[in-house]
Amino acid sequence: MKHLSAGLLLAVLLVFSCKKETEKVEKTNTYSMGDFELSTDAIMHNKPITITYNGEDKDMEGFYYMLDGYKAYPEDLNFKNGKATISIPDSISAIAINLKVDDAYLDNDKKGYLFPVLDNKGTAIVGSKSTMEAYKSGNGQNYGIEGDADVLAKTLEADITANPELKELWGTRYLSNVMRSDSKKGKALANTMLTEFAAKKDLTEDDYTQISTIYRNLRDAKGVDSISKIAIAKFPNGELKQQALMNDFYGAKTLDEKETIFTALETNYGMSPSLSYAANSIAAQKFKEGDEAGFKLYASKITNPNDKAGLYNSVAWPAAEEGKNMEMASQLSKASLDLLMQAKKDASNKPTYYTENQYKKSVDDSYNMFADTYALLQYKLGNVKEAITYQTKAVGDGKSSDVNERYIEFLMADKQYKLAAEKANLFLSEGHGTSKVKGFYKTAYTSLNPDATDFDTIISNIDKANHDRELAELKKSMLDEEAPQFVLKNLDGENVSLEDLKGKTVILDFWATWCGPCKASFPGMQQVVEKYKDDESVVLLFVDTFEDGKNREKDVTKFIKDNNYGFHVLIDGKVKDSNDYEVAKKYGITGIPTKIIIGPTGKINFRAVGFSGNNDKLKQEMDLMIDLLKS
The missing domain is CATH 2.60.40.10 (Immunoglobulins)
Structure with missing residues (x-):
């Protein structure tokens, strides 16, 4: 950047x-x-x-x-x-x-x-x-x-x-900010605020909500529970009662329990945005169980076209991947695209955090993603030309390697070798291809040029150009920031100190077991671990952060073992009396996965946030960074 x-x-x-x-x-x-x-x-x-x-x-x-x-x-x-x-x-x-x-x-x-x-x-x-x-x-x-x-x-x-x-x-955001910076001062402020509320003769529902938030900042569960009971008794259909019911919904273990709570919420509060999420959850489970009538009932309760389109796509994609119930999934997938077209014409459902242009772009991005679902369904249903039509839309700016791969696959199935070869060359040349795209390209190229012997040279030149371009971009993006020191325990209870690793290239991969993109990137990171396991100048540390729970270490250990990952995992501890995590806070981590690459000088040289979805590309980027720092 x-x-x-x-x-x-x-x-x-x-x-x-x-x-x-x-x-x-x-x-x-x-x-x-x-x-x-x-x-x-x-x-x-x-x-x-x-x-x-x-x-x-x-x-x-x-x-x-x-x-x-x-x-x-x-x-x-x-x-x-x-x-x-x-x-x-x-x-x-x-x-x-x-x-x-x-x-x-x-x-x-x-x-x-x-x-x-x-x-x-x-x-x-x-x-x-x-x-x-x-x-x-x-x-x-x-x-x-x-x-x-x-x-x-x-x-x-x-x-x-x-x-x-x-x-x-x-309001209470003042307290939250003070508490995050100085817990001692925050506790004093919280007690002052509670005293001010206690002096009021008649508390409003909003007052009770603020008091509840103050107790949450103090991590006083008993206080939260006590004030909630008082508020609910005084305002039986108020905001805190609604919040309590939503908490019950999230904690419900059976579908019957969820439906009972949903009915109570809908009866007393109508279809709020949070209840649309609940309807989405029930509808998705109904679809999974094959209850078509139940699915349609709860889907009909969702009025926001973006939300409904999201529901339809969320059930259609697994059906496309698994090849199950594809006819209905196809209908829902097409309906999701129609809903998005409707949403783009009407900005009344625009979230407040978007500008109008950002909202339209968001709808376009969703359309491309959902078109990918519909195209895959059509392909598996044997409608190859229809699949190609929609996959062309799904490709968008051509930066999604998986979407590009499916597009080339569909073209190959339709024997459009010339277009497949042209597009494969383009995707690969821009660094948004995969190994499968290379395979499709070779088949298409040799079909068009049976006597040609220059394909390997073409691929070699593309790979070299990509390598040189990405290396140049990496050099321009290099940082020179102090790497905060830390000492964390690994899963064996041993201390690992960054100071002890000076002179080595250290990759910190911040992740959590609940983080989907983190887990999606791990096959690629496992390849990186395998490649450098005998290289003493390179150290990979997987910092589990933003994760809580009594059995945290046990759960993390089980996850690593179940997936056969050879990761050296460190546990990022919570800052006392805070929601922050020690090392994540020091390194300014606000989202995961985030990779921090520290060079032999002890300085942060690269910061990579998120995961593109392409493990081949991830591995290549890690290799380039490591090679650059070694040189």
């Missing part, structure tokens, strides 16, 4: 951001953000602001968040002739502008482009500092921006101390 530094201009932003909230702005200037220019560096309510793009990327895009406390409202930047104009309403205290060029967000040296909003006197809106820090620690991390929980907690405390009216805006 490319990161564009604003250089000297960053200093301007820092100076501006650090002004006291009472300081008046006497003069405004344009502000540069790489190839973008903001018409003013003083953002004011209801004053139009123009963003101009002076670069050459035709596919550049951007959006901005309007911020108020912990709330973030995204809006598209709609550029016309290189210009986009926005206006900030009165309720907003800060904005964050996100700009994407060459398929990468500009992170401004990980500080982002954040601006407090000023009133008509040129004074920063109350609470804008904590609002911006909240964004950095939340949504901003999706765009390469660094947040700091301690800074957020201190800034929020200062803002609320100076402006007590902000307490209502932040």
Whole structure:
């Protein structure tokens, strides 16, 4: 990923951001953000602001968040002739502008482009500092921006101390942020808040909800249970009762129990979004059991077209893979595609965390994925041409190796050797092929050119070009960050210290037994382990994190043993009186799988988040990183 530094201009932003909230702005200037220019560096309510793009990327895009406390409202930047104009309403205290060029967000040296909003006197809106820090620690991390929980907690405390009216805006989230940074101070704040509630003569339902949340922050299960019982008795059809029923639903062991709880929820609260999830769960189980009438009943209760499409695809895909009940699965799969077409035309179901453009892209991505399901069903039902039609749509930008592989397979089955050879060459050349695609390519190529002897040379050249390109990209993405030291126990109870491994290349793979993408990547990581097991200069450590439970070590050990993985597993411990995990927090891990590659110098040189779904590619990437650090 490319990161564009604003250089000297960053200093301007820092100076501006650090002004006291009472300081008046006497003069405004344009502000540069790489190839973008903001018409003013003083953002004011209801004053139009123009963003101009002076670069050459035709596919550049951007959006901005309007911020108020912990709330973030995204809006598209709609550029016309290189210009986009926005206006900030009165309720907003800060904005964050996100700009994407060459398929990468500009992170401004990980500080982002954040601006407090000023009133008509040129004074920063109350609470804008904590609002911006909240964004950095939340949504901003999706765009390469660094947040700091301690800074957020201190800034929020200062803002609320100076402006007590902000307490209502932040509610119990204020406590959560303080608790995460300093548990001792958080406990004191929690007790103060409980005392304030105790002094009130008549508590509302919202008060009880907040008290329950305070006890959760204190990890006081008895307190949560006690206050919930009181609230439910006072508000028998209230929010806490609904939450308790949903908890019962998630904990129900039988389908009959789930249906009984569902009926109680639907009768008293109607079809809320959370109940749509419950209906989805029951419908999926009904389908699995062959209860077609039951499936249709609960599916009919889901009104959101995206949710219903998701249900249909979730039951159709396993049927496609297993070759069972494919006729009905085919009908449902086609219905999922029709529902998504409907959803794209009507943005009324757009989640608040999406801009309109992001929502449409999300629907398009879902359509491509669901088209892959429908195409596979058609292929297995013998409708090869129909399968090809929909797999062509599923391919999308061609970055999913598995989808590409099925497309080439369908073309080969239809004896479209010329197109199969062309597409296989394209996918392989762009680094989005598989070993099976190579096999299909060879068959297609030799069918078209029976006397040709240059196929191995073609593949060799493609492999070399991919290797060189990926190596160049890796070099550009290399980091040089301090690797926080740690000591963790492995499954044998032995201490493993990072300090003892200095001089070696160390790969930390952060994972959990509940993490699907983590487990999907493990066959590839097992190959990496096998390749380097006798190489003393390379160490792979699999850090189990974000995982709780009394039998955690036992469960992890069983998982590793059952799957015959030769992994050296470390157990990441929880930070005392916190929901954080020691090493994950030190390394800024917010999602798994995440791989941290530490070079022989002891510095973090690479950070890889997520899993593409291609184990061949994963292994190749690990090899390239290790080779690069060895050299």
